[in-house]
Amino acid sequence: MSEQRLRSAQLYEEALQHIVGGVNSPSRSFKAVGGGAPVFMDRAEGAYFYDVDGNQYIDYLAAYGPIITGHAHPHITEAIVAAASKGTLFGTPTELEIKLAKMLKQAIPSMDKVRFVNSGTEAVMTTIRVARAYTGRNKIIKFAGCYHGHSDLVLVAAGSGPSTLGIPDSAGIPTSIAHEVITVPYNDVPALEEALQAWGAETAAVMIEPIVGNFGMVMPHPGYLEAVCKLARQAGALVIYDEVISGFRFHYGSTQTYAAFPDHAAIEPDLTALGKIIGGGLPIGAYGGRKEIMEKVAPLGPAYQAGTMAGNPASISAGIACLEVLQTPGIYEEMERLASKLKHGLLEAAKRNGIALTINQIRGSLSTHFCDHEVTNYEQAQDTDGELFGRFFKGMLAEGINLAPSKYEAWFLTIAHTEADIDRTIEAAHKVMKSL
Ligand code: PMP
Numbered sequence: 001m002s003e004q005r006l007r008s009a010q011l012y013e014e015a016l017q018h019i020v021g022g023v024n025s026p027s028r029s030f031k032a033v034g035g036g037a038p039v040f041m042d043r044a045e046g047a048y049f050y051d052v053d054g055n056q057y058i059d060y061l062a063a064y065g066p067i068i069t070g071h072a073h074p075h076i077t078e079a080i081v082a083a084a085s086k087g088t089l090f091g092t093p094t095e096l097e098i099k100l101a102k103m104l105k106q107a108i109p110s111m112d113k114v115r116f117v118n119s120g121t122e123a124v125m126t127t128i129r130v131a132r133a134y135t136g137r138n139k140i141i142k143f144a145g146c147y148h149g150h151s152d153l154v155l156v157a158a159g160s161g162p163s164t165l166g167i168p169d170s171a172g173i174p175t176s177i178a179h180e181v182i183t184v185p186y187n188d189v190p191a192l193e194e195a196l197q198a199w200g201a202e203t204a205a206v207m208i209e210p211i212v213g214n215f216g217m218v219m220p221h222p223g224y225l226e227a228v229c230k231l232a233r234q235a236g237a238l239v240i241y242d243e244v245i246s247g248f249r250f251h252y253g254s255t256q257t258y259a260a261f262p263d264h265a266a267i268e269p270d271l272t273a274l275g276k277i278i279g280g281g282l283p284i285g286a287y288g289g290r291k292e293i294m295e296k297v298a299p300l301g302p303a304y305q306a307g308t309m310a311g312n313p314a315s316i317s318a319g320i321a322c323l324e325v326l327q328t329p330g331i332y333e334e335m336e337r338l339a340s341k342l343k344h345g346l347l348e349a350a351k352r353n354g355i356a357l358t359i360n361q362i363r364g365s366l367s368t369h370f371c372d373h374e375v376t377n378y379e380q381a382q383d384t385d386g387e388l389f390g391r392f393f394k395g396m397l398a399e400g401i402n403l404a405p406s407k408y409e410a411w412f413l414t415i416a417h418t419e420a421d422i423d424r425t426i427e428a429a430h431k432v433m434k435s436l
Helices: 006-018 074-085 095-107 120-135 189-202 224-234 313-326 331-352 378-382 386-398 419-435
Strands: 041-045 048-051 056-059 113-117 139-143 181-184 203-208 238-242 271-275 285-289 358-362 365-369
Touching: 056 419, 074 313, 095 113, 095 285, 095 313, 113 120, 120 203, 120 238, 120 271, 120 285, 139 189, 181 189, 189 203, 189 224, 203 224, 224 238, 331 358, 331 365, 331 419, 386 419
Parallel strands: 139 181, 139 203, 203 238, 238 271
Antiparallel strands: 041 048, 048 056, 113 285, 271 285, 358 365
């Protein structure tokens, strides 16, 4: 693998002149891994990326989750081309939207009614508005380290204790808005109890990633989600599941219906936010939930939400095609098998080189944490060696393995990854870890 990325470096310099920070999403910059020019991609196919310098990479970024079928899957590409050739945007309803809505409802029965939007951020932001409209309350309880997009209410960090009000996580968010948010640690029932004791009567919703994808991949402790839902409902608050990552990631459906995770009952939230995979790689988001709650949304109800691009035929067609591919029997099991092999290979490489490494694998996804303790909450995920991860990341890139440039992000397998790709990745990890 050539380490030459001259063209990427040139393009980055040029991008810096015109695009803020040179990137259109901060997570694409290499700031969290010690800096440098991000790799500019030219094209992608299956499990592989090809950059502007002609280097090939095995891709585990999967565009932060959506690309579960592998890049440029022919069934999805054909669907996009067919849709685009009939017109890209109508501003009127289409039959396609009904088809995707029915597919989502069938896979996620808690969604009596669905509304399509353009991103996960929009989907989550609107579930909060709808929960507030339905309950007549303002406050939101969320969990430390869970990411829910960049809208004001969810970019709020924890206060100093579980029952203190939040402080803004970003400039430009008024303290008055941050004061409507309470952040508690994930996998910690007493902390949630304490927060609800203090603020329960004012809380519109408890919002959670039921399986976390944003401080690594983290499972809820057995019984945790049951406790979260029970406590929220006792306080008269709604439960919002942010399944923007977890929707269709671990099986065909969401975590709500998933009996195959041992020790986890299927629990239906009141509202669900979706995105990523359901658009097959084009921009999309969706939210939905119980009929009487969703009927608060305009034009039926007083909670306003709209979108010029919402339900556009290209995104909807890509989403339908993606879900069709995901109905192929055995594909989730195969992604899990390969992810498990990858996990064991990485752990072996770390062990041989005396490197402390914890891996959380959930089905076809995993996260690497350079530490000697378990990672079940954000605090533990923070308490890991980011500098070492940065060097590992850059070493893997030089070996032709593309990971997300952050110690908190997941590795996603796709149905395009092969045994040979996994072997090549493990081999690269041995080489890189030896050099760290
Ligand atoms: N919710 C979760 C759980 C996410 O991981 C993300 C994005 N990574 C979002 C919401 C926001 O989605 P988008 O980037 O499409 O706005």
